[in-house]
Amino acid sequence: MSSLLKSLCCALLLVCNTADAEPTVLTFATYASERPSEEFKKMEPIRLHLEQVLAKQGMPATIRMRIFPTYEDAVDAVVSGDTDFARLGPANYVIARKQNPGIQLLAMESHHGGKFFDGVILVATHSPIKTLADLRGKHFAFGEANSTTGRYLAQEALMQAGINGRDLADYEFVGRHDKVAFAVSAGNYDAGAANETTLEKYGSSKGLRKLAAYPSPTHAWVGRAGLEARVVQQLQRALLEIKSPALKYIGRDGFMPAQDTDYDGLRNSMRKIKTFGD
Numbered sequence: 221m222s223s224l225l226k227s228l229c230c231a232l233l234l235v236c237n238t239a240d241a242e243p244t245v246l247t248f249a250t251y252a253s254e255r256p257s258e259e260f261k262k263m264e265p266i267r268l269h270l271e272q273v274l275a276k277q278g279m280p281a282t283i284r285m286r287i288f289p290t291y292e293d294a295v296d297a298v299v300s301g302d303t304d305f306a307r308l309g310p311a312n313y314v315i316a317r318k319q320n321p322g323i324q325l326l327a328m329e330s331h332h333g334g335k336f337f338d339g340v341i342l343v344a345t346h347s348p349i350k351t352l353a354d355l356r357g358k359h360f361a362f363g364e365a366n367s368t369t370g371r372y373l374a375q376e377a378l379m380q381a382g383i384n385g386r387d388l389a390d391y392e393f394v395g396r397h398d399k400v401a402f403a404v405s406a407g408n409y410d411a412g413a414a415n416e417t418t419l420e421k422y423g424s425s426k427g428l429r430k431l432a433a434y435p436s437p438t439h440a441w442v443g444r445a446g447l448e449a450r451v452v453q454q455l456q457r458a459l460l461e462i463k464s465p466a467l468k469y470i471g472r473d474g475f476m477p478a479q480d481t482d483y484d485g486l487r488n489s490m491r492k493i494k495t496f497g498d
Contacts, residue, residue: 243280249306251294265466273458311368313440322445328478329438339369352381360391361412374413375493385497
């Protein structure tokens with residue numbers, strides 16, 4: 221048999237094996253930063269596109285998505301290995317990695333070609349509050365207790381402006397970013413912390429404006445500890461190759477290679493705010 225014929229036979233065998241291969245079943249976890257129905261609308265196009273990219277790479281996969289109601293539930297699923305890979309907010313990646321160092325960082329999201337996006341402190345459009353210092357004695361709404369932009373970096377920004385928890389009239393953790401926007405819009409709080417996407421989505425309709433902004437590293441996509449190396453490599457490759465309109469739903473333009481050290485600045489911020497409530 222000629223070498224050319226042998227090569228053709230091998231190629232045909234590879235195509236047949238790929239076509240007949242049972243799809244790899246992977247569970248993907250995320251959490252609701254908005255209403256679960258809105259989160260599904262954002263993530264479903266990405267899930268479908270990721271399946272298509274993996275198939276083109278020769279690893280047919282069925283990806284089953286789980287949307288957890290809280291940050292803590294998603295972190296627990298990743299730490300325990302109850303999900304194969306996940307999209308985690310920056311602080312939740314730091315928390316999960318501390319609890320289980322075996323968690324594997326696949327990639328981080330690209331925001332206009334960079335690794336950072338803005339968190340915001342928002343107020344009502346016609347609020348007399350002009351600076352962070354004006355928040356002294358005011359009522360403040362944070363998001364989830366483990367939210368990067370809705371809690372950790374917002375509290376650091378307040379502390380840098382000389383405002384600690386005791387300097388506020390009161391503060392509460394109200395949950396998702398959209399709940400923060402709705403609560404401030406309704407006049408239940410003088411100000412609140414969220415991400416820039418929330419302000420872009422609800423600012424005009426809910427009568428909100430940006431008081432201050434602070435940079436945050438982008439979301440981390442991670443694999444569970446012990447996830448097969450072949451699957452990790454294929455997921456990394458697929459994520460880094462995705463350039464899809466589907467990403468507009470999360471306000472991103474792609475993915476970038478990531479290292480754990482990309483989140484060291486955030487780790488430092490999380491340590492600093494431990495005295496916020498003192």
